[in-house]
Amino acid sequence: MSSQPSVDTTALRKLQPRFSGIESGHGACQGCGQALAARLVLEAAGPDVIVANATGCLEIFTTPWPQSAWNVPWIHSLFENVAAVAAGIEVALRAQGRTTRVLAFAGDGGTFDIGFQALSGMLERNHDVLFVCFDNEAYMNTGIQRSGSTPHGAWTNTSPAGRVRQGKRHFKKDLLTIISAHGIPYAATASVAYPSDLRAKVRRALDVSGPSFLLLHSPCPLGWGHDSAQTISVDRLAVETGLFPILEMERGKVVSSMKIRNPRPVREYALPQFRFRHLLMDTPEAREELEHLQALADANIERYDLLSEAPGPRDSGGADTVRRGGSRWG
Amino acid sequence: MGIDKERPASPVRVNAGGFALPGTSKANHTGSWRLERPLYATSPSPCHGACPAHEEIPVYLDHLAMDRPRQAWEALVAANPLPAVTGRVCPHPCETSCHRGSYDRALSIHSAERFLGDLALREGWSYPGLDGEPREEAVAVVGAGPAGLSCAYHLRRAGYRVTLFEALPEAGGTCRIIPDYRLPEEILSREVERILATGIDFRPGQKLGRDISLEELEEGFSAVFLAPGRQKNRSYSVDHALPGDLHHGLDLLREWRNVGSLPRWERAVVVGGGNTAVDLARTLLRTGSREVHVVTDEELPGRPSPTGRGTMPAIAREVAMALEEGVRIHTGRRIGRLILREDRVIAVELLHALKEMEGEAPVHRAFTGTETILETDAVIPAVGQEVDPAGIGRLLRNRPFLSLIPTGQVEGERRIFAGGDASPGGGLVSQAVGSGHHGARRIDAFLRQKELSLESPPSPIPFTSLNLAYFVERPAYEPRELPVAARTGFSEIESTAPADLIRTEADRCFSCGHCLECDNCWTLCPDGAVLRTAGIPGIPVPYVFDYDYCKGCGLCARECPSGHIRMSPEP
Numbered sequence: 001m002s003s004q005p006s007v008d009t010t011a012l013r014k015l016q017p018r019f020s021g022i023e024s025g026h027g028a029c030q031g032c033g034q035a036l037a038a039r040l041v042l043e044a045a046g047p048d049v050i051v052a053n054a055t056g057c058l059e060i061f062t063t064p065w066p067q068s069a070w071n072v073p074w075i076h077s078l079f080e081n082v083a084a085v086a087a088g089i090e091v092a093l094r095a096q097g098r099t100t101r102v103l104a105f106a107g108d109g110g111t112f113d114i115g116f117q118a119l120s121g122m123l124e125r126n127h128d129v130l131f132v133c134f135d136n137e138a139y140m141n142t143g144i145q146r147s148g149s150t151p152h153g154a155w156t157n158t159s160p161a162g163r164v165r166q167g168k169r170h171f172k173k174d175l176l177t178i179i180s181a182h183g184i185p186y187a188a189t190a191s192v193a194y195p196s197d198l199r200a201k202v203r204r205a206l207d208v209s210g211p212s213f214l215l216l217h218s219p220c221p222l223g224w225g226h227d228s229a230q231t232i233s234v235d236r237l238a239v240e241t242g243l244f245p246i247l248e249m250e251r252g253k254v255v256s257s258m259k260i261r262n263p264r265p266v267r268e269y270a271l272p273q274f275r276f277r278h279l280l281m282d283t284p285e286a287r288e289e290l291e292h293l294q295a296l297a298d299a300n301i302e303r304y305d306l307l308s309e310a311p312g313p314r315d316s317g318g319a320d321t322v323r324r325g326g327s328r329w330g
Numbered sequence: 331m332g333i334d335k336e337r338p339a340s341p342v343r344v345n346a347g348g349f350a351l352p353g354t355s356k357a358n359h360t361g362s363w364r365l366e367r368p369l370y371a372t373s374p375s376p377c378h379g380a381c382p383a384h385e386e387i388p389v390y391l392d393h394l395a396m397d398r399p400r401q402a403w404e405a406l407v408a409a410n411p412l413p414a415v416t417g418r419v420c421p422h423p424c425e426t427s428c429h430r431g432s433y434d435r436a437l438s439i440h441s442a443e444r445f446l447g448d449l450a451l452r453e454g455w456s457y458p459g460l461d462g463e464p465r466e467e468a469v470a471v472v473g474a475g476p477a478g479l480s481c482a483y484h485l486r487r488a489g490y491r492v493t494l495f496e497a498l499p500e501a502g503g504t505c506r507i508i509p510d511y512r513l514p515e516e517i518l519s520r521e522v523e524r525i526l527a528t529g530i531d532f533r534p535g536q537k538l539g540r541d542i543s544l545e546e547l548e549e550g551f552s553a554v555f556l557a558p559g560r561q562k563n564r565s566y567s568v569d570h571a572l573p574g575d576l577h578h579g580l581d582l583l584r585e586w587r588n589v590g591s592l593p594r595w596e597r598a599v600v601v602g603g604g605n606t607a608v609d610l611a612r613t614l615l616r617t618g619s620r621e622v623h624v625v626t627d628e629e630l631p632g633r634p635s636p637t638g639r640g641t642m643p644a645i646a647r648e649v650a651m652a653l654e655e656g657v658r659i660h661t662g663r664r665i666g667r668l669i670l671r672e673d674r675v676i677a678v679e680l681l682h683a684l685k686e687m688e689g690e691a692p693v694h695r696a697f698t699g700t701e702t703i704l705e706t707d708a709v710i711p712a713v714g715q716e717v718d719p720a721g722i723g724r725l726l727r728n729r730p731f732l733s734l735i736p737t738g739q740v741e742g743e744r745r746i747f748a749g750g751d752a753s754p755g756g757g758l759v760s761q762a763v764g765s766g767h768h769g770a771r772r773i774d775a776f777l778r779q780k781e782l783s784l785e786s787p788p789s790p791i792p793f794t795s796l797n798l799a800y801f802v803e804r805p806a807y808e809p810r811e812l813p814v815a816a817r818t819g820f821s822e823i824e825s826t827a828p829a830d831l832i833r834t835e836a837d838r839c840f841s842c843g844h845c846l847e848c849d850n851c852w853t854l855c856p857d858g859a860v861l862r863t864a865g866i867p868g869i870p871v872p873y874v875f876d877y878d879y880c881k882g883c884g885l886c887a888r889e890c891p892s893g894h895i896r897m898s899p900e901p
Contacts, residue, residue: 004370005869009876012861024858024879025355030363031883036856062355069355195853221883229884232854236799311802322800322891324395324837326849326864 018043026069027061031228033218033235034058034134037192038105041132041216044202047072049101050089054082054110057141058134080114082106083122086129101206104131109139112148112173123182123211130205130212136220137172144223148173151243153293154275161278166289171296179213180249186212188248192219193236194319197246197258217244225274237269240316242297245304259308260301261317266294360857364882364900368875371896373843377424377439379790382761383410387424387439388844394442395837403446404458410763411483412476412521414451415505417444418513418824420760421645429793429842435806438835445832451520457487457528465489467777470547472538473557475503476759477750479525480766481555486528488774493551494530497537501526503559504751505759507583509613510820512648539721548745553773556722556732556740557750557766560715566601568665574673579606579712586613594618595707599678601665602712603628603642608649610712611657616820623704624659627683627694640685640692643757651823654814664696668709677705717752736784738772747773791843795893800850807835841892847872851886851895860886
């Protein structure tokens with residue numbers, strides 16, 4: 001059996017038992033992790049929100065003039081000032097006595113680098129805004145340039161791999177710790193490979209009053225150079241290698257982490273990705289750099305005590321198991 | 331994104347000043363990007379491929395797991411009308427093939443089958459009605475064993491009038507002689523009665539070749555299905571020597587069933603490696619014989635045997651329990667000589683022996699110089715049965731079985747079909763049920779003059795097509811069994827699973843190749859191109875793809891836990 005009944009999809013879309021903040025027809029690449037992540041965030045945040053969106057892929061692919069994929073009020077800011085725009089909206093809503101929640105969306109370029117100053121200010125002034133960073137670890141929209149978030153050893157157009165260098169020399173900025181050092185009530189990381197965890201964190205972030213921050217790891221098939229079908233499996237490996245720890249921090253302190261049930265070697269993570277392909281070559285430099293990446297993953301595991309002692313429902317093996325009939329996504 | 335540049339002017343109104351009232355991105359049909367499209371495609375599960383009775387196991391396990399036992403049972407009896415029987419006596423090759431076995435532990439499928447079978451009997455459920463319109467044609471089925479019963483049942487469901495002839499006074503066939511500790515007779519009787527109650531004209535005491543003839547059947551019916559089984563004991567002697575009071579194994583089991591008594595021997599030797607030999611040995615121990623030996627030139631089943639050695643055809647689990655209960659099994663031995671005093675056997679001479687398979691044909695070898703003596707009061711051959719040529723001599727043509735052509739007829743016949751033990755292959759109750767089902771489908775195709783697909787069914791979905799990231803290890807259900815010390819009478823050894831435990835067990839099913847309705851595709855599609863339709867009246871599937879927007883990234887197929895989504899080149 002491989003044909004489906006013909007149905008009225010327009011009518012069916014109105015019957016979907018979930019809120020779709022971003023509609024179909026957007027122009028994200030095949031298998032876009034960010035398009036998925038943004039829809040999941042809005043699914044949990046609900047319709048009563050206003051989104052301020054920094055320049056970046058998300059802004060571009062959702063709003064080809066004169067169309068919009070957004071089902072919520074949405075404003076495009078400059079690259080560097082989305083936190084300031086969101087802060088302004090939040091103050092205005094508060095002045096009006098309204099309870100609509102304000103979300104600020106930006107990529108890693110607009111968060112780690114260009115928008116960092118505005119973000120820091122927003123946190124310091126204690127605005128009641130959830131700032132979501134969709135972290136795909138480079139400036140993908142402008143053609144794959146390195147950012148402060150690009151991991152060590154990764155190829156980008158501005159951190160090429162060759163005889164002299166093995167991709168990016170510097171390390172991925174530990175943004176979560178920096179953000180949390182502002183003393184904000186809630187800051188967390190999440191991955192599109194664990195949608196249940198991701199949505200729970202959105203709800204938790206909106207439950208606190210004051211600034212909150214989510215760093216969402218969302219693979220970019222184009223920029224990372226993996227098959228569009230591998231977006232989830234690659235990101236699961238990012239978590240299971242320890243390269244992207246899943247953490248929650250409150251007031252500067254790590255309060256919980258997703259334990260890794262079955263740690264994977266970073267080689268497995270590198271294998272499907274073009275940006276790490278040079279690390280798999282049979283040269284002393286490549287071997288050393290791959291070892292270095294492994295050491296960075298191991299250091300994360302050690303620093304956050306990420307190995308699970310016994311299989312549990314919230315570790316990397318149990319956090320997104322399926323249930324017959326779909327009840328896992330509750 | 332400029333992929334729709336050729337499209338006519340957008341309906342969006344541009345106001346003076348140059349700003350637009352936004353239109354929705356849904357005007358942008360990103361489906362045009364697609365090179366491959368995902369399809370929801372059910373593939374056969376390995377258990378279905380292995381099930382001799384063609385049960386759609388993941389389908390009924392899904393109903394059971396979702397607490398819809400009635401629907402589960404109806405899905406089960408769509409293939410097999412005797413689940414309480416096969417749930418007990420089948421060696422369940424489904425479990426050996428279960429992909430969960432390569433992950434943690436195979437599902438206890440037979441426990442679910444048996445639970446549903448028993449539940450239906452307890453609740454008095456009757457089979458779902460006809461699958462189509464009633465048909466005019468009448469079909470004769472000969473032999474009311476599992477093959478004949480299954481064929482008659484499936485023909486009834488297809489709408490035919492069915493007359494079922496049986497030589498014995500009651501239906502059930504060889505199932506009747508399975509001892510109660512494996513299959514209580516009441517369970518068999520009740521499932522058989524439920525089949526007969528579907529409107530089958532049952533004629534007991536009518537033996538082919540004695541009371542009815544093939545010619546009469548051909549004249550009176552549009553088609554005939556022969557399932558006479560194997561009623562003739564294969565002849566047995568050791569160098570033409572035989573004890574005077576020779577009993578055949580099957581006859582003793584039948585005697586126990588019909589008369590309720592058996593000779594009590596101090597020592598008895600049963601010859602043969604099949605289920606009859608093992609059932610009889612265990613029955614003899616339970617009815618007062620003190621020491622029971624089984625002699626076979628085969629190896630124990632269920633363990634890797636040296637290359638080419640034949641293993642006992644008996645069900646491995648039953649052999650293991652026979653050993654636990656004290657039956658002494660002499661594998662790799664053959665009786666070289668009967669030691670007789672007058673016409674009574676007092677001992678047998680055993681030789682080292684082996685059975686080798688040369689292709690399909692077994693070759694038996696024995697080695698002199700290895701003789702030992704085993705004292706005994708009886709030698710009971712249980713060396714197999716043959717098709718009784720009475721009444722069907724013309725069809726057998728001096729061959730041991732009724733040979734079938736691919737469309738199901740007996741070779742050289744147009745309207746005579748056959749199945750069960752009288753045709754080649756099989757020997758299991760479940761195989762007989764499957765063979766009856768096949769027969770009914772072929773007869774239906776013949777009578778409707780329908781083309782029957784003779785292609786072999788698609789192969790089961792491979793283990794590597796599952797996405798195991800979405801499953802966790804879970805403890806398997808362990809069927810409860812009587813301890814060895816309590817297995818002295820004929821109480822059933824295994825008990826039926828409790829409802830809550832079997833539901834949990836059914837939920838362990840990976841649903842290989844079938845939809846789990848887990849929402850994975852719906853949740854993970856970056857393009858919102860999967861629409862959930864579960865529970866919406868009039869749409870029989872849980873999800874549909876919206877190909878207007880699906881970009882063909884393949885993520886859903888890759889992340890589907892059960893391999894139910896296939897990517898296919900865009901037409």
